[in-house]
Amino acid sequence: MRNRTLILSKGFAILCALLVTNLYAISSSAQDALSSNVNESLIQLAKAKSKKQQDKSFTDKRPNILIIVADDMGWSDIGPFGSEIRTPSLDKMADAGLKFTQFYVNPACSPTRSSLMSGTDHHLTGMGTNAEILSEEQRRNPEPGYEGYLNDRVVSVADTLKDSGYQTFMAGKWHLGEEEEHWPDKRGFQRSFALMQGGASHFGDEAPMCNDYYPIYAEDGVRTHTPDDFYSSTYYANKIIDYLETRDKNKPFFGYLSFTASHDPLHVPDEWIDKYKGQYDAGPDTIRKQRFIQQVKMGLFPADTKLWEIPNPPEGHPQHVPQWQERPQHVRAYSARVMEVYASMIELMDQEIGRLINYLKKTGQYDNTYILFFSDNGANAAGMASYPNTGEEWVARNSDNRYENIGRKGSRNAIGFEWAVTANTPLRLVKGTIAEGGTRSPLIATGPGIAHGKRSDALLHVMDMTPTFLKIAGVSHPKQYKGNDVLPIQGKSMFTILKGESKSVRSDQDTLGWELIGLRAMRIGDWKATRLAPPFGESKWQLFNMDDDPGEAKDISSEYPKKLQTLIKAYEEYDEQNGVVEITIDMDL
Numbered sequence: 001m002r003n004r005t006l007i008l009s010k011g012f013a014i015l016c017a018l019l020v021t022n023l024y025a026i027s028s029s030a031q032d033a034l035s036s037n038v039n040e041s042l043i044q045l046a047k048a049k050s051k052k053q054q055d056k057s058f059t060d061k062r063p064n065i066l067i068i069v070a071d072d073m074g075w076s077d078i079g080p081f082g083s084e085i086r087t088p089s090l091d092k093m094a095d096a097g098l099k100f101t102q103f104y105v106n107p108a109c110s111p112t113r114s115s116l117m118s119g120t121d122h123h124l125t126g127m128g129t130n131a132e133i134l135s136e137e138q139r140r141n142p143e144p145g146y147e148g149y150l151n152d153r154v155v156s157v158a159d160t161l162k163d164s165g166y167q168t169f170m171a172g173k174w175h176l177g178e179e180e181e182h183w184p185d186k187r188g189f190q191r192s193f194a195l196m197q198g199g200a201s202h203f204g205d206e207a208p209m210c211n212d213y214y215p216i217y218a219e220d221g222v223r224t225h226t227p228d229d230f231y232s233s234t235y236y237a238n239k240i241i242d243y244l245e246t247r248d249k250n251k252p253f254f255g256y257l258s259f260t261a262s263h264d265p266l267h268v269p270d271e272w273i274d275k276y277k278g279q280y281d282a283g284p285d286t287i288r289k290q291r292f293i294q295q296v297k298m299g300l301f302p303a304d305t306k307l308w309e310i311p312n313p314p315e316g317h318p319q320h321v322p323q324w325q326e327r328p329q330h331v332r333a334y335s336a337r338v339m340e341v342y343a344s345m346i347e348l349m350d351q352e353i354g355r356l357i358n359y360l361k362k363t364g365q366y367d368n369t370y371i372l373f374f375s376d377n378g379a380n381a382a383g384m385a386s387y388p389n390t391g392e393e394w395v396a397r398n399s400d401n402r403y404e405n406i407g408r409k410g411s412r413n414a415i416g417f418e419w420a421v422t423a424n425t426p427l428r429l430v431k432g433t434i435a436e437g438g439t440r441s442p443l444i445a446t447g448p449g450i451a452h453g454k455r456s457d458a459l460l461h462v463m464d465m466t467p468t469f470l471k472i473a474g475v476s477h478p479k480q481y482k483g484n485d486v487l488p489i490q491g492k493s494m495f496t497i498l499k500g501e502s503k504s505v506r507s508d509q510d511t512l513g514w515e516l517i518g519l520r521a522m523r524i525g526d527w528k529a530t531r532l533a534p535p536f537g538e539s540k541w542q543l544f545n546m547d548d549d550p551g552e553a554k555d556i557s558s559e560y561p562k563k564l565q566t567l568i569k570a571y572e573e574y575d576e577q578n579g580v581v582e583i584t585i586d587m588d589l
């Protein structure tokens, strides 16, 4: 491991069928020719093949693939995972498909998206960490894997699918490189409307999320701006529907709807602003318990599962946090209002997902489309002031954060630590950390051959997406692309799980590692070891059994020292194989 510290505030069968169809067309026209002259037969072969290729009525019936990604949405923020937030479209999707209880992502936006696009570990892709925390020097002379954009050591799955005949398009957050040469049109997307950064105002004012972080929007590689009536979730869903409407219907599609909901700043249109009025008055701890009761009722966890306890120093300690009911009324009201807006953002996103799925149904495309919905990382605890080069004063000076403006244009609000922990019920900690609350995401999948209303507890990771898409499309991962050697895929196709042909794709010996900002984790089977630096932990390895203790509530490292050593050793191998550089940041939650 290299240390660098920076202090900063269907698929295959159909392809075979296609090949056979082509060969049949060739062989039937070639049979006569073969009896007379070999050269003539070759000419006939070429002609037959060419005719087939030019036949515009030829339809490639491979399944479509649609990925829908939420941003910074917690594990329990949607109905199928125990939320009080109304998500009827995702409820329907879970009823029509599989929901996954142990799907993992990376702890932050860019790392997850780089693994999604490449099928490999993020430390190799250029997104070893979020580009925003790299120093000028680290940007100028990047460590391999830390270039701050999706590098050329990996091929984007959009490129592979496009080259195999898929139509590719995306709308929403890209966050895999701000410079023009790294935009989605350069990485395999034939159509794109993208926000290049990690976040921005959800309205058409293009206000930056934080200091010196002005949004860059581009459509099909041309810089553009958002219209005055822009609202992120609705506009991005409209763009996807537009790309679907105008596409060549004889080809399958690969679509990526990358919402910026429910990333801060938390914004909703006025007509949505009071939808959850009063819903959160009881405070985060009460809502967390209610979500957990619902999760137990749904059979997601046994009733005796322990909830991770938020550390709180005793009364009198400067960092002691008083109980919710002991806080001044205006403090509770403000906090509850921010959470109301967050909930509304998720319901609005769900409405747009429903609109898109209904469009696919109405146009007869739904039955041949795999749809996967997940969140790029856990709920975010950090405040708006904690973004690079920002601070409380900048937020106060540049925002209208009066109570009556929460969720409206000009406001900059985030849910904060306690609500983020609630959003991740019953998991430990939040976005940015390698604990379950940072890395476990709800996943729902529907599509041809997927059972209805079932659940899978298979251990899966976001880098499994690319090999799954390739399997659906019946194409191979290239060894070289545009003259560059391409890294192999580390993920495992979950296609057999989708089809109900297997229960898992990982054995009890397979490893999954995580590192971000110097926080480390390793999972093998049900065992997970974590090492959390301050303010999240004491830089000591801890051990948990995820089957008994999904909330990482009880460290059992002293009971199973040999098991812990096995996991630490596996972590060290992971670190070595993936070229981990620990770039740490100061965090004050």
Ligand SMILES: [Ca+2]
Binding pocket: 071, 072, 108, 109, 263, 376, 377
């Ligand atoms: Ca995110």
